[in-house]
Amino acid sequence: MPRSPATTPRHGLARVLSKLGACSRSQAERAVREGRVCVDGRPVRDPQWPTSPERHRITLDDVPVAAARRVYLALNKPRGVVTTAADERGRATVYDLLAAAGLPWLGPVGRLDKASEGLLLLSNDTAWAAALTDPARHVDKTYHVQIDAVPDDTLLERLASGVVEGGERLAAKRVVLLRRGEKHAWLEIVLDEGRNRHIRRLLAACGIGVLRLVRTAIGPLALGELPKGQWRHLRPEEVDQLARAAGSAAKRREAWSTQAPVR
Structure with a gap:
């Protein structure tokens, strides 16, 4: 087993692989446990093994791992x-x-x-x-959502004020009616947090179904x-x-x- 100098920054091997852009953190942990990762020529099976890419030679499936270009x-x-x-x-x-x-x-x-x-x-x-x-960063994400109802002001206010569903409070940061038809409507919904199936659950709690859900922006993009x-x-x-x-x-x-x- 390779020994890590005391001065080496204590970053776990799986984290180092992820930060180098070789794979995801979970994929790195799995690869390490499977014995596919070597440090200085020796296999390491501990995903938390303290490793430094500046001091150690790391290979994954016998291929040297270096910092990938950022994409x-x-x-x-x-x-x-x-x-x-x-x-x-x-x-x-x-x-x-x-x-x-x-x-x-x-x-x-x-x-x-x-x-x-x-x-x-x-x-x-x-x-x-x-x-x-x-x-904790609360980056805005904007969605255009087609619903199976024609909303009134009460519904829009409820979506913004929030509901409790499955033990979680779900709310939209902002809701705007984009256009309406006889039976359907399109809403613009902005979230600054992202719970699992947030918009669908929020609308379902108000008795509204989603026909289409399109994310149109993340932050300024x-x-x-x-x-x-x-x-x-x-x-x-x-x-x-x-x-x-x-x-x-x-x-x-x-x-x-x-x-x-x-x-």
Whole structure:
């Protein structure tokens, strides 16, 4: 078993693999336990083994692991596609849409369920992704939602004020009626937190069904005219804008929590 110098930063091996962009944290933990990862030529089976990429030679399946170039993608996820690397039921995944691109490993930044569509980010920059998905950061996510009813002001107010469902409080940060028909309507719903199936559960608790759910923006980044099923690289300024959105959202939340009460 390789020995780690006392001066080496104590980052677990699985975390190091993830931060280098070799694979996800869970994939790294599995690979380490399966004996597929070596440090300085010797297999290590402890995912928490303290490792430094600057001091140690790391291989995964006998291939040297080095820092991958950072990749940031925006994908227009179609309905019916799942956000997983593999599906035990053989359903199409978002990775099928990237299969021919020759990209390094990428992880989804958050999730969209099978029936939902729209903007999905993918990246191998795990720190950037973690900031955007951290519940404490409260990064806005905007959705256009077609519902099976014509809402009145009471419903819109209830969606914003929130409900308790399954022991969780669900609420929208903002709800706007976009357009209405005789039986259906489209709402714009903004969330600054992301609970499992948040919008669907919130609407169901109000007796409303969802016909379509499309994520149109994450923070300052809009889906725009990106065709369904297609993807593009984010521009450097877009990557920076999203990082700032996560940071500024956290700072606003911290400021609110430390404000003196109004007397």
